[in-house]
Amino acid sequence: MTIVQSSVYEPLTEQKATALAVRLGLFRDGAPLACREIGDGNLNLVFHIVDQETKQGVIIKQALPYAKVVGESWPLTLKRAVIESNALRTFASYVPQYVPKVYYSDESLAITVMEDLSRLQIARKGLIEGKTYPLLSQHIGEFVAKMAFYTSDFGMNQQEKKKLAQSFVNPELCKITEDLVFTDPFFDRDTNNFEDELRPDVETLWGDDRLHLETAKLKRKFLTEADVLLHGDLHTGSIFASDDETKVIDPEFAFYGPIGFDLGQFFANLLLNALSRPELERQPLFEHVDRTWNVFASVFSELWRTESVETYAHTPGLLEDVLRQTFVDAVGFAGCEVIRRTIGLAHVADLDGIEQKEARLAAKRHALRLGRRLIIERAELTGTDGFRRLFAETKQ
Numbered sequence: 001m002t003i004v005q006s007s008v009y010e011p012l013t014e015q016k017a018t019a020l021a022v023r024l025g026l027f028r029d030g031a032p033l034a035c036r037e038i039g040d041g042n043l044n045l046v047f048h049i050v051d052q053e054t055k056q057g058v059i060i061k062q063a064l065p066y067a068k069v070v071g072e073s074w075p076l077t078l079k080r081a082v083i084e085s086n087a088l089r090t091f092a093s094y095v096p097q098y099v100p101k102v103y104y105s106d107e108s109l110a111i112t113v114m115e116d117l118s119r120l121q122i123a124r125k126g127l128i129e130g131k132t133y134p135l136l137s138q139h140i141g142e143f144v145a146k147m148a149f150y151t152s153d154f155g156m157n158q159q160e161k162k163k164l165a166q167s168f169v170n171p172e173l174c175k176i177t178e179d180l181v182f183t184d185p186f187f188d189r190d191t192n193n194f195e196d197e198l199r200p201d202v203e204t205l206w207g208d209d210r211l212h213l214e215t216a217k218l219k220r221k222f223l224t225e226a227d228v229l230l231h232g233d234l235h236t237g238s239i240f241a242s243d244d245e246t247k248v249i250d251p252e253f254a255f256y257g258p259i260g261f262d263l264g265q266f267f268a269n270l271l272l273n274a275l276s277r278p279e280l281e282r283q284p285l286f287e288h289v290d291r292t293w294n295v296f297a298s299v300f301s302e303l304w305r306t307e308s309v310e311t312y313a314h315t316p317g318l319l320e321d322v323l324r325q326t327f328v329d330a331v332g333f334a335g336c337e338v339i340r341r342t343i344g345l346a347h348v349a350d351l352d353g354i355e356q357k358e359a360r361l362a363a364k365r366h367a368l369r370l371g372r373r374l375i376i377e378r379a380e381l382t383g384t385d386g387f388r389r390l391f392a393e394t395k396q
């Protein structure tokens with residue numbers, strides 16, 4: 001379905017969202033509808049509309065002209081809704097099993113109408129409750145590998161790739177990541193947010209020249225490498241899961257960027273959950289990191305060998321080089337994400353939800369040490385075991 005431009009923008013209310021759902025014919029005539037705004041993310045409104053008899057629902061997600069978490073003082077483009085619905089549709093053309101169906105979108109209203117995934121649970125929430133989601137890493141590894149390969153110069157016509165990349169130019173949302181992930185947490189900036197007790201640890205980080213140099217290299221990659229179409233914000237709060245299903249949502253940060261970025265964000269959020277757990281309960285998170293990488297590497301390699309459109313694809317050593325660089329970058333990006341989710345603007349419930357203050361501060365100090373080592377030592381890691389080693393070595 002194409003994106004339509006039919007109305008003048010206004011933020012929806014629960015009543016208006018219901019009226020819109022009726023107007024769009026999303027429910028049978030006369031269905032008794034209930035609507036609730038359930039958005040718990042940093043940026044947008046999310047309306048859940050349900051037929052109370054059949055229990056069937058839909059989701060209407062609407063962008064606000066500002067960042068919800070900060071308010072109207074932080075204006076933000078409504079175009080992100082178009083990026084989000086186009087990204088969901090592009091993902092659906094390669095991996096429909098891993099994204100919600102998009103029923104309708106309207107650029108002027110900045111809305112995406114999509115499949116209701118309430119039968120699943122946001123993975124971050126489940127992981128915090130101690131769930132393990134046995135297929136999560138199998139599915140995410142496959143999702144990232146297929147999207148990376150098929151949207152790259154090796155998986156699609158190279159002229160078409162340039163056009164696709166153009167349609168995902170996303171400067172304002174990329175700027176959020178450039179600032180909040182790669183810059184602000186490493187300097188004394190107003191956006192940072194951390195407990196007073198962490199100030200000495202944070203100031204040490206701010207004065208770390210080696211860390212600045214290595215983070216700068218990672219930021220440069222993010223700014224300059226238009227390699228593959230990325231989700232752009234692949235944290236565990238952007239993933240719905242159950243024991244047998246996984247669905248990726250919220251790709252409003254989608255853009256053409258470095259292949260290791262989505263992997264790094266996902267690894268980091270698994271590690272952040274591990275940091276919040278007692279030692280004996282961390283193993284499933286490390287296993288998810290292992291499996292994500294293994295599945296990614298094997299699916300990506302198979303596609304490269306069998307479906308590549310680039311003459312040089314079969315040059316001995318090239319695939320190995322791409323995989324190695326992707327891994328090293330992913331480790332570094334993971335380090336940046338771990339640090340920014342600990343002291344930057346947007347935190348995670350995994351760490352902030354640790355009730356006992358000393359335990360919370362200890363976990364956050366551990367996160368800062370771990371994030372720093374991941375960034376600085378990324379090229380020395382020879383495999384995902386390195387995550388376990390650095391996690392253990394940064395405990396104290």
Ligand SMILES: Nc1ncnc2c1ncn2[C@@H]1O[C@H](COP(=O)(O)OP(=O)(O)O)[C@@H](O)[C@H]1O
Nearest residue numbers: 039040041042043044046059115116117118250
């Ligand atoms: N397709 C969906 N089905 C059911 N609930 C959804 C769906 N999309 C989003 N939600 C709910 O809305 C919340 C916020 O959605 P999200 O896309 O992450 O918004 P934001 O862009 O503001 O971060 C999710 O955590 C989830 O609870």
Ligand SMILES: CSC[C@H]1O[C@H](OP(=O)(O)O)[C@H](O)[C@@H]1O
Nearest residue numbers: 041042043067069176180233346
């Ligand atoms: C001011 S945006 C902060 C932060 O929020 C986004 O996450 P989400 O939309 O999933 O809540 C993204 O991670 C941004 O860095």
